[in-house]
Amino acid sequence: MEEGSVVANLATDLGLDVKTLKGRKMRIDVIGNKKYLDINKDTGELFILERIDREFLCALKTCFLRLDATIENPIRMFNIEVEITDINDNAPHFRRGTMHLDISESSPVGERFSLNNAADPDVGTNSVKNYHLSASEHFSIEIQTGRDGTKFADLILKKALDREQQAVHNLMLAAVDGGVPTRTGTASIIVRVLDVNDNAPSFDKDKYVVEVMENSPIGSLVMKVNATDLDEGSNSDIMYSYSLYTSERTQQVFNLNSENGEIRVKEMINYEDFKIYEMEVIASDKGPNSLSGQCKLTIQVTDMNDNHPEISIKSFQSPIKENEPIDTVIAVVSVSDKDSGDNGVVDLHIPDNMPFKLRESSDNYYELVVSEPLDREKVPEYDITFTVTDRGSPPLSDNETMTLELLDVNDNVPQFSQSFYTIRVMENNAPGALLSSLTAFDPDLHENQYLVYFILEKEIANTSMSMLFSINPENGNLYALKTFDYEIEKDFLFHIEARDSGSPPLSSNVTVHIIIVDQNDNAPVIVSPWRAHGSVVEEKIPRSTEKGSLVAKVIALDTDSVHNSRITYQFLQVTDATLFSLDQYNGEIRTMRMFSYRDPRHQRLVVIAKDNGEPALSATVTIKLSTMETAVKAFSDMTEVPLEYDIFSDLNLYLVIGLGSVSFLLLITILVTIVLKCQKVKPSKAAAPCRNSVISERNSTIADSTLVSNDAYWYSLFLAETRKGKLVVRQPVPKGSRYIVSSLPRGTGLTDTSDSAASTLQYPK
Missing domain, CATH: 2.60.40.60 (Cadherins)
Incomplete structure (x- = not known):
């Protein structure tokens, strides 16, 4: 009850009249808890001084407050018990808010586990009447009543525990009293499932x-x-x-x-x-x-790429002939690799630019075949390196080299270093002299390389080349078998063959041109002025000859080559050096002034004709000039005709025709006699013609053959014929002072290739 509430009226409860009570003194002694109750002395009402907590005052279910009341006049004493009745003012509570239970997961279903009960200070129906457990598939509770009526709950295992599925179960236990309204107290139950070795790893x-x-x-x-x-x-x-x-x-x-x-x-x-x-x-x-x-x-x-590929040469053919056909199998090669995957996949190759190729015949087998024509002379052997590489990363490789040797086949003709040989041979060579070594080369081997040399036969003027030259069949050394004379034979043209010893043999030939080189072995021969006897020529000229007039012309011929035959003229002796001049190139002797009465009548001129050889050869002529008076003027007039004009004027032409017709038969007779005589001496075309004679081969041409006695006329003929490109010579007529003048084409001489050699004039050496 609340503070101030009236509990009871003692006067009424004790049967006293209130009015009576007012005149009397009442005294109440509250035994014990005086602070809770007091009495109104006037009215006898018992009221509460402060709020009463039954559970605090009494530990028992029943609770009484005892008090003694005394009333004076008369004194009366009363023993009063005030019972404190319970109200549901306390909720149930557990001594521990959390209860811990350790339950083995092997505990059987139905096993009980005691729980702490809840306490409620209220009594009677206000105390704990029931327990409630939170929902759980493994646990339930069962309410038990003690002898004192106390309610408590047991935890019942209704389903087997599995720690591996749930190691801890959290439950909530609620205690409910019977008051109105009901009050509830809760406690937490933590069930830890104890492990047993019921799970295998x-x-x-x-x-x-x-x-x-x-x-x-x-x-x-x-x-x-x-x-x-x-x-x-x-x-x-x-x-x-x-x-x-x-x-x-x-x-x-x-x-x-x-x-x-x-x-x-x-x-x-x-x-x-x-x-x-x-x-x-x-x-x-x-x-x-x-x-x-x-x-x-x-x-x-x-797999790691830790194994090198391997090469195995199953067969190998060496040596092989250089003419092996394309696609000939030379070798069979196998490759392998112990690794797997790409590490075991291998590729085989050989270097580029080789005349071979690889052809896969089966798994990991390859054939090496000829892919291009082989030539031993270019490459006699091949070092063929087989390289095998796997496809690992990084790739590994291995290689093996074999040497392929090529056997020679006679497939090369002998080759001379030149296609045309020009060999110069000095005339007057010694017989048997080495001219040159005409060596050919054959790149083949052994018997295919052994060469034999031959001169291909060719006749020149009924003379075989083998009679003129010889070649060593083993080394190609070319020798001259005779002494050559440039003035007779100037060159030869023939072929030399080189033949190997192969089967069948191959050969080639080369052209050889032998050129006879001139030596200065012929001295100049003075052909004009003509000397019938000895070397002194006597000439007559008019004493009235003008300055610059041609007195005489010295003409010398040299049968040597052009260089050695170049002739210059000089005075060796002259009676009066102021009277005559000599042209060193054409040999003309002219007057430098007119004759005077003091000049001797007879003049002696010695002229030397010298060639251009080394050493130089020469010839001399002595000219004795005698001056004449006008008695010979007619002749002088004729000689003063300018010789650079054409000598064949009308008058002279008639004279030549007349003289020619007279002497024609005599000239023919002389020429035929000379030719027949020379043929008897040496029938060969290459033989030297007779000396001091004019020899005419067939097809040669002699333009004129004229009987002449005058030197001036001879010189006029010389000029005229040389302008026509001819060579003019003269020969003495036996037992006479006259001579025969003949003209023939220049460049005449015996050649080795022509059957129609031109006429050649030979002079004594």
């Missing part, structure tokens, strides 16, 4: 497949197997080991750590030895009655 997979690189370093981690055990404590501590199904070889190569399940490389791994390793790993826990699980592990060794 298990792996994530039943079978693992891993790859490991061959040649992995020792100690490198392959993989870490991991087994889990749903148990806890020692029941979940796992040890790893190989099963009996794991081979000893596998256990030698891989190490299994029993504590953490790491599998590491124990020995070097070679893919080519074992490609796959299989093992069974067992995981066992450490609980009582140990449980275990296992898994299979397949370790696949990954």
Whole structure:
């Protein structure tokens, strides 16, 4: 009740009249809890001084406040008990707000577990009447009543526990009293499921497949197997080991750590030895009655490109002929590689620019065949390097070299270093002299290279080349068999053949041009003025000859070559050097002034004609000039005709025709006699003609043959014929002072290739 509330009226309860009570003194002694109750002395009402808490005042279910009341006049004493009745002002509560229970997961269904009951200071129906448990599929409660009527609950296991599924169960227990309204108190129940070794270790997979690189370093981690055990404590501590199904070889190569399940490389791994390793790993826990699980592990060794490709020459043909046909098989080669995949795929090749190619015949077999024509003379042998390379990364390779030798075939003709040889031979050579070495080269070998030299026969003027020249058949040395005279034979043209000793033999020839080189072996011959006897010429000229008049012309001929036949003229002696001049090139002697009465009548001139050879050869002529008076004027007039004009004027032409007709028959007779005489001496065309004679071969031409006695007229003829490109010569007539003048084409001489040689004039040497 609240403070100030009237509990009772003692006067009424004690049967006293209030009016009576007012005149009397009442005294109440509250025994014990005086602070809670008091009495109105006037009215006798018992009222509450402060709020009364039954549960605080009384520990028992019943609660009384005792008091003594005394009334004076008369004094009366009353024993009064005020019962404090309970109201539901307290909710049930548990001594511990949280209850912890450890229950083994192996506990059987129906097992009970005591719970702390809830306390409620209220009594009677206000005390704890019931308990409620939060929803749980594993637990329920059962209410029990004690002897004192106290209510308490037992926790009942209605479904087996599994710690691995749920290790802790959180429950809520509520205590409800019977008051109106009801009050509730709650406590938390934490059930910890105790583990038992009821779970075997298990792996994530039943079978693992891993790859490991061959040649992995020792100690490198392959993989870490991991087994889990749903148990806890020692029941979940796992040890790893190989099963009996794991081979000893596998256990030698891989190490299994029993504590953490790491599998590491124990020995070097070679893919080519074992490609796959299989093992069974067992995981066992450490609980009582140990449980275990296992898994299979397949370790696949990954190939590394650690094996070089290999080459094997199965067959090899060497040497071979250089004329082997295209596609001829020379060698068969096999290749292999112990690696796998791209590491074991190999490619075979040979160097470029070789006349061979590779042709794949079957798996890993190749044929080396000829792809281009072979030529031993260019390349006598080949070092063929076979290189095999795999397709690994990085690629590995190997190579093997074989030497292919080519056998010679007679497929090359002998070759001279020149296609045309010009050999100069000095005339007057010694017979048997070496002219040149005409060596040919044959790039073939052995008998295909051995050469024999021949002169291809050719006749010149009924003379065989073999009579003029000789060649050494072994070395090609060319020799002259006779002495040559430039004035007779100037050159020869023939062929030399070089033939090898192959089968069949091959040959080639070369043209040889022998040029006879002139020596200065012929002295000049003075042909004008003509000297019938000795070397002194007597000439007459008019004393009235003008200055610059031609007195005489010295003409010398030299049968040597052009260089050696160039002639210059000089005075060796002259009676009066102021009277005559001599042209050193044409030999003309002219007056430098007119004759005077003091000049001697007879003049002596000695002229030397010298050639251009080394050393120079010469000839001399002495001219005795006698001056005449006008008696010979007619002749002088004729001689003064300018000789540079054409001598064949009308008058002279008639004279020549007349003289020619008279002497024609005589000239023909002389020429025929000379020719017949020379042929009897040497019938060969190449033979030297008779000296002091004019020789005419067939087809040659003698323009004129004229009987002449005057030197001036001879010189006029000389000028006229030389302008026509002819050579003018003269020969003495036996037993007479006259001479025969003949003209013939220039460049005459005997050649070795023409059957129609021109006429040649020979002079005494």
